[in-house]
Amino acid sequence: MKTKIILGLTVTISYMALIFYFSSLSKPIKYELPYGVDKVIHLIEYAILGFLIGYSLKNSGIRRYVLVGWIAASVYGITDEIHQSFVLMRDASVFDVFADGLGSFAGVYCNKYFSLKEILR
Numbered sequence: 001m002k003t004k005i006i007l008g009l010t011v012t013i014s015y016m017a018l019i020f021y022f023s024s025l026s027k028p029i030k031y032e033l034p035y036g037v038d039k040v041i042h043l044i045e046y047a048i049l050g051f052l053i054g055y056s057l058k059n060s061g062i063r064r065y066v067l068v069g070w071i072a073a074s075v076y077g078i079t080d081e082i083h084q085s086f087v088l089m090r091d092a093s094v095f096d097v098f099a100d101g102l103g104s105f106a107g108v109y110c111n112k113y114f115s116l117k118e119i120l121r
Contacts, residue, residue: 050107
């Protein structure tokens with residue numbers, strides 16, 4: 001059980017570091033995306049983060065893991081947007097924060113119905 005908690009936290013923190021790394025790049029994508037596609041990328045990126053945070057919290061025994069996970073992932077999205085506002089050629093967007101929050105909720109909520117074993121099969 002303890003191994004599951006440590007593994008979940010390690011993967012979650014590593015994924016958060018990966019998000020931070022890509023946010024610190026001036027131009028992470030070398031070509032122009034069609035309008036709105038970046039919001040879909042944010043939604044998927046934070047759905048994964050939400051799922052990982054929810055998984056970690058659920059295995060840690062936190063009862064309200066959906067709410068706590070959603071808040072944690074959403075706050076990380078807000079701090080990520082603030083971080084991006086200091087990076088050259090990047091800016092912060094309220095719409096990105098909205099996509100991050102929506103994706104976070106979807107990811108955390110999936111923990112109620114799917115386990116990591118089922119997804120990896």
